[in-house]
Amino acid sequence: MYLDIQRRIQQRFVNVIREAYGLEVTPPPLNDPPSGDLGDLSLASCFELAKQLRRSPKKIAEELAMRIPPLAGIERVSVAGAGYLNFHLDRAAAAAQLFALRTAPPVPGAAGSGKIVVEHTSINPNKAAHIGHLRNAVLGDTFARLLRASGEEVEVQNYIDNTGVQVADVVVGFVHLEKKTLSDVEKLIQDSAVRFDYSCWDLYARVFQFYEEKPEALSLRSQALKDIEEGHGDLAALADLISTAIVRLHLATMLRINVEYDLLVQESEILRLDFWKSAFELLKSTGAIRYEDSGKNQGCWVMTLREAEEGKTEEAAGGEDVKIIVRSNGTVTYVGKDIAYHLWKFALLGKDFGYQLFHTYPGGHQVWRTALEGEPAAPPCGRAHAAYAVIDTRQSYLQNVVKAALDALGFHEQSANLHHFAYEVVGLSPGCAEELGVELTAEDRARPYVEVSGRKGQGVKADDLLDRLLAKALEEVRSRQITQDPQEQETCARRIAVGALRYFLLKVSRRVIIAFDFKEALAFEGETGPYLQYTSVRARNIFRKFQETHPEFQPADLDFDLSMEQLRKLYSGEDGLAFWQLSLLAAQLEMAAQQAIATQEPSIVAKYAFRIAQAFNNFYHRYHILSEADPGRQAFLLFLVHIVERTLAQALDQMGIEIPEHM
RNA sequence: GGGGGUGUAGCUCAGCAGGAUAGAGCAUCGGAUUUCUAAUCCGACGGUCGGGGGUUCGAGUCCCUCCACCCCUGCCA
Numbered sequence: 001m002y003l004d005i006q007r008r009i010q011q012r013f014v015n016v017i018r019e020a021y022g023l024e025v026t027p028p029p030l031n032d033p034p035s036g037d038l039g040d041l042s043l044a045s046c047f048e049l050a051k052q053l054r055r056s057p058k059k060i061a062e063e064l065a066m067r068i069p070p071l072a073g074i075e076r077v078s079v080a081g082a083g084y085l086n087f088h089l090d091r092a093a094a095a096a097q098l099f100a101l102r103t104a105p106p107v108p109g110a111a112g113s114g115k116i117v118v119e120h121t122s123i124n125p126n127k128a129a130h131i132g133h134l135r136n137a138v139l140g141d142t143f144a145r146l147l148r149a150s151g152e153e154v155e156v157q158n159y160i161d162n163t164g165v166q167v168a169d170v171v172v173g174f175v176h177l178e179k180k181t182l183s184d185v186e187k188l189i190q191d192s193a194v195r196f197d198y199s200c201w202d203l204y205a206r207v208f209q210f211y212e213e214k215p216e217a218l219s220l221r222s223q224a225l226k227d228i229e230e231g232h233g234d235l236a237a238l239a240d241l242i243s244t245a246i247v248r249l250h251l252a253t254m255l256r257i258n259v260e261y262d263l264l265v266q267e268s269e270i271l272r273l274d275f276w277k278s279a280f281e282l283l284k285s286t287g288a289i290r291y292e293d294s295g296k297n298q299g300c301w302v303m304t305l306r307e308a309e310e311g312k313t314e315e316a317a318g319g320e321d322v323k324i325i326v327r328s329n330g331t332v333t334y335v336g337k338d339i340a341y342h343l344w345k346f347a348l349l350g351k352d353f354g355y356q357l358f359h360t361y362p363g364g365h366q367v368w369r370t371a372l373e374g375e376p377a378a379p380p381c382g383r384a385h386a387a388y389a390v391i392d393t394r395q396s397y398l399q400n401v402v403k404a405a406l407d408a409l410g411f412h413e414q415s416a417n418l419h420h421f422a423y424e425v426v427g428l429s430p431g432c433a434e435e436l437g438v439e440l441t442a443e444d445r446a447r448p449y450v451e452v453s454g455r456k457g458q459g460v461k462a463d464d465l466l467d468r469l470l471a472k473a474l475e476e477v478r479s480r481q482i483t484q485d486p487q488e489q490e491t492c493a494r495r496i497a498v499g500a501l502r503y504f505l506l507k508v509s510r511r512v513i514i515a516f517d518f519k520e521a522l523a524f525e526g527e528t529g530p531y532l533q534y535t536s537v538r539a540r541n542i543f544r545k546f547q548e549t550h551p552e553f554q555p556a557d558l559d560f561d562l563s564m565e566q567l568r569k570l571y572s573g574e575d576g577l578a579f580w581q582l583s584l585l586a587a588q589l590e591m592a593a594q595q596a597i598a599t600q601e602p603s604i605v606a607k608y609a610f611r612i613a614q615a616f617n618n619f620y621h622r623y624h625i626l627s628e629a630d631p632g633r634q635a636f637l638l639f640l641v642h643i644v645e646r647t648l649a650q651a652l653d654q655m656g657i658e659i660p661e662h663m
Numbered sequence: 664g665g666g667g668g669u670g671u672a673g674c675u676c677a678g679c680a681g682g683a684u685a686g687a688g689c690a691u692c693g694g695a696u697u698u699c700u701a702a703u704c705c706g707a708c709g710g711u712c713g714g715g716g717g718u719u720c721g722a723g724u725c726c727c728u729c730c731a732c733c734c735c736u737g738c739c740a
Contacts, residue, residue, distance in 0.1 A: 034683050044682045047720060057720080081683050082720085124740080164740060300738060321665085327738040334740050396667065397735055424668080425734085447732090448675095476702075496702090507688090508676060511668070513733075520675075520689085524702055527676090527688040534702050542699050595679065607677065610687080621695090621704045641699095663702065 001097050002587040003594065005073045006030055009041060009087055016067050021053060036581045039078055039086025046083040057083025091580045092567035096559065098587050099639060102646035103556045111151035114385025117345050118144040120421075121254065121261070122159040122391070124166040125243035127204050128197035129253050129462040130454070131516055132392070132426040138505045138656070139423055140390035141259040142602040145654045146593055155381065158261045159341065162243035163231075163268050164334070166204075168224040171239050173203040176220060177210060182238055189245045197249040198461070200242070205457030229331075231272055240268075251359060251367070253462050257498050258656040261367045263381050269353050269370040270337050278349055279340035280326070288408035289325050299328030305404050323401050335398050339405045346406075346414040347383040355381060386417040388600070393422040393511075421600050423510035427451050428460070429517040436460065449515035460516060469497035472522050482662045492660040496530050499657040503529030506606040506655055527610050529657055535613040536652065537663040539645035542625055546638065555642040561635040570636045575623070579640060582619055585612050586647040593654065602655070609651040616644045 010027035017025050028045040046057040046064065053060060061079040068077050068085075075090040120140020123133050140156070147154045161167070174180045180188070189196050211217055227235040247264065254260075270276060280301075283289045289301045305321040325336045343349040354374025359367045368378060391399060399420035406415035427449030430440055438458050444450050452458035473493035483489055504521050508514060524530040547553050571580050592608035595601075625641065628634035652659060 029680055029682095031679090031682065038683085042682085044721095047682075050720075084683065161740075166740075297738075321736080324738055329738075331738085333738075393668075394734060395740085398740085400666095422668095449733095480700085480702080482700090512676075513669085515675080517675090523689080525689090526702095528702085530702055531688095534700095538699075538703085545699055591679090599679085603677085604679075607687090614687085617703060618705090620699075624698065626699050663700085 001101055002591055008071060012068055012071055020067060033086055036577050038080050040089045040584060041087040043085040046085060061085045091571035092564050095567055095583050099559050099643055102643050109153055115153045115155055116147055117155050117157055117384040117387040119157045119159055120390035123250055125160055125162055125246040126166045126170040127201040129250055130459040131465060134462050135426050135505050136390055137254050137259045138502050139510060139602060142506060142655050145656060146597050149654050150593060156262045158264050160247055160264050160266045162266050163228050163271060165225055167239050167243050168221055168228055169207045170200050170204055170242055171224045171235055172220050173207040177206055185241060197246055202457055208455040229271060256466055260361055260365055264358060264369040266370045270340055272372060275340040275351060276332050276337055278351055279343055286409050288405060297324060300324045301326035335401050338402050342402050345382055345384050345387050348411055388419045388421045390421040392425055396422055424513045426514045426516050429515045432517050449513060469501055473497040495658045495660045499529030499533050500524055502655055502657050506602050509603050532609055532613050532652060533659050534663050535616055536648050536659045538620060539641050542641055545626055558635060558639045558642055562639055566632055582615050582640060585615050586643045589647050589651055605651055605654055612648055
C-alpha cells in the first residue's frame with residue numbers, strides 16, 4: 001500500500017516533468033519530511049530542476065504542486081522550505097486500506113519469480129555449535145522468512161561437510177587418543193548422560209594439541225581423510241556415525257531458536273555421485289580452468305580470476321590472481337566441490353541427488369537429506385532461480401571464485417543471481433573471554449573484541465548461551481508472578497530467551513563485528529527482543545481486557561464500527577497527527593522488508609520493529625483506551641491498536657520471534 | 664604489494680539511491696503509575712560524524728588523499 005503510493009508519486013512526477021518542461025527524469029527518491037505536519041512524503045527534486053530550468057526551486061515546486069493533483073491516495077501537495085514538495089496522504093483512506101491489509105492473512109507464494117535457495121548454517125559436523133554459528137543461522141533463517149513473507153518460494157539448505165578434515169580430526173581423536181571402536185562411539189552417542197557434541201568439542205582441541213606435540217601424527221589425519229573421502233573402511237563408517245549424530249544435535253540446537261531446514265546437502269554425495277567429476281569435465285571442456293605444467297603450481301588445475309575488466313597495467317603482472325581447483329595429487333579443493341554444488345543448485349550439472357527423509361519436526365515440517373538412492377516421495381530440490389549463501393565474510397574470496405567459475409562457464413545469469421550473503425564474525429569482548437578462562441595479553445585487553453580459537457576449545461557454545469538465557473528468563477518470569485503454571489512459565493521463558501537472542505543478533509548490521517558480551521546478550525530492557533514482545537503483549541492485553549466487558553468483540557471487525565467520516569474526523573482532530581504518525585509507521589513494514597531483502601540486511605526490519613514498538617509504547621502512555629468515554633473514539637483507538645499489533649506481530653514473525661501469552 | 668571492510672555521544676550501534684534542526688539503546692542524573700502490568704514512558708547530560716582537500720544550491724552520505732584498526736590474498740575449509 002505504502003509502496004504503491006510511492007510508486008504512483010514517482011510515476012506522476014516523471015510524467016508531469018515531461019509534459020510541463022519536456023524533460024526526461026528518472027523516478028526521484030522520496031524522503032521523510034523532518035516533521036509530520038509538513039507532510040508524509042517529500043521530494044527535493046525541484047532544487048535539481050532549478051538549474052536546468054533557470055528558475056527558483058520554490059517557483060517550480062509551487063507550479064508542480066498545482067499540476068500534480070489529483071493523485072489517488074494523496075489529499076494534497078504542499079510546498080515548504082526553499083522548494084520541497086510535500087505530499088499529504090489521505091489519512092482515512094490509507095488507514096482503512098492498511099486495516100484491511102493487516103487483518104487479512106498474507107498470501108504465500110504470490111511472487112512467482114522462481115525458487116530461491118537460501119543456504120545457511122553449514123557447520124562442520126564435528127563438534128557443538130557456537131555463537132558465530134547462531135549468528136549465521138539467525139541471519140539466514142530471518143532472510144528466508146523475509147523472502148517467504150514477500151511471497152517468494154524458498155528452499156533452505158544446510159551444507160554438511162561430512163567428508164572434510166574437521167571430521168577427520170575427531171575421527172583421529174576417537175581412534176588414537178580415546179582408543180574407541182565404532183561400537184564404543186555408538187554407545188557414547190546413545191548415552192544420555194554425556195553431551196556428544198560437547199565431548200567432541202573437547203576432543204577436537206585435544207587432537208590439535210596432539211598434532212602439535214607429535215607432528216608425525218598429521219599422517220593419521222591424511223589417512224583418515226583419504227578413507228573418509230573414498231567412503232570405505234572403519235574410519236569412514238566412524239566418520240559417518242559421528243557426523244550424522246552431530247548433525248542431529250545441531251538441528252536440535254537450531255530448533256531451540258526456531259530455525260528449521262528443508263534439505264541437508266552432504267559432501268559425501270557430491271563426491272560419490274561424481275558431481276565433481278561432471279563439473280570438472282565441464283570446466284575443462286570450456287577452458288574455465290587450465291593445467292599448469294610448470295611454475296609453482298605445476299601439476300595443478302587452476303582458474304584465473306579476471307576481476308579487473310580492463311585498465312590493469314603490467315605492473316600488476318607479477319601477482320596474477322590464480323586459484324588452485326585441483327591439487328597436483330589429483331584431489332579437488334573445497335572450492336571445486338563448492339563449484340559443483342552451485343552448478344547443481346542452478347540445475348546446470350545435468351545430475352541430481354537421491355533424497356531421503358532425515359527428520360520430521362514437531363510441527364510436521366520435513367527435512368530431507370541427500371543420498372545415493374532416493375525415496376520416491378522426495379520433493380523436488382534445487383533448480384533455483386536465485387541463490388543466497390550465508391557465509392562469513394572471510395570467505396568472500398572463495399565465494400568470488402565460485403561466481404567467477406559460473407561466469408567462465410558462460411552462466412552469466414546464474415552468476416548474477418548467486419549472492420554471497422556475507423556477514424562478520426562474532427568475537428568475544430575481552431572481559432567475556434577472560435570469564436571463559438582465555439588468557440589475554442595486555443594488548444588483547446585493550447581491543448574491542450578478541451577472536452578465540454575453536455582449535456583450542458575456546459568459545460561460547462550455543463547451547464550454553466541458550467541455557468543461560470533461559471535460566472535468566474525463567475527467573476524473571478517467576479519473579480513477576482505472571483503465572484503459577486510451571487509449564488506456562490517454561491514456554492514463556494523460552495520465547496523470551498529466544499527473542500532476546502535473535503534480536504541481539506539481528507539488530508546490528510551484518511557488516512559489523514559483534515563483540516559478544518553476556519551482559520548485553522542477556523539484556524531484556526531497552527532495544528531488545530523482550531521489549532518488542534512486551535509491546536505486543538501489552539497491545540493484546542488491551543483486547544483481552546476489553547473482551548471481558550464486550551464478549552462479542554473481535555478486533556478484525558472494528559472497521560464495521562467506524563465510518564470514513566469518523567476516521568477523517570479523528571485523524572484531523574486535536575490528536576490527529578499523533579494517531580496518523582503511528583498509522584503511517586505501521587504502513588511502512590513492507591517497505592522495510594523490501595529494503596532488507598534488497599540490501600540483504602535483516603537489521604533494517606529489526607530497527608523498524610523497534611521504532612514502531614517505541615511509538616506504540618508512547619501512544620499507550622498518552623491514551624488510555626479502556627477508560628475512554630466516547631465509544632466512537634474508543635473504537636478508533638482500538639482500531640489503531642489492531643493495526644500496530646498486527647504489524648508488529650508480522651515483523652516479529654519475520655524475525656522468528658514468538659510472542660508470549662503473558663509477560 | 665593487491666583486494667575488501669570498519670572509523671558517528673563515555674560504551675554498543677542507526678542514519679534508507681546527498682536534502683530541511685546529526686538519532687537510538689546502554690551508562691549517569693532527574694521525573695512519571697490508586698489507571699490497559701514500570702521488561703514501560705518523559706526529561707537532562709553528552710557529538711571537530713578519523714584528518715585534509717574537492718564536487719554541489721546543499722556532504723555523516725559522492726570523489727581524491729592521508730591516518731588507524733580488522734579480514735582476505737593456502738596444493739586448509
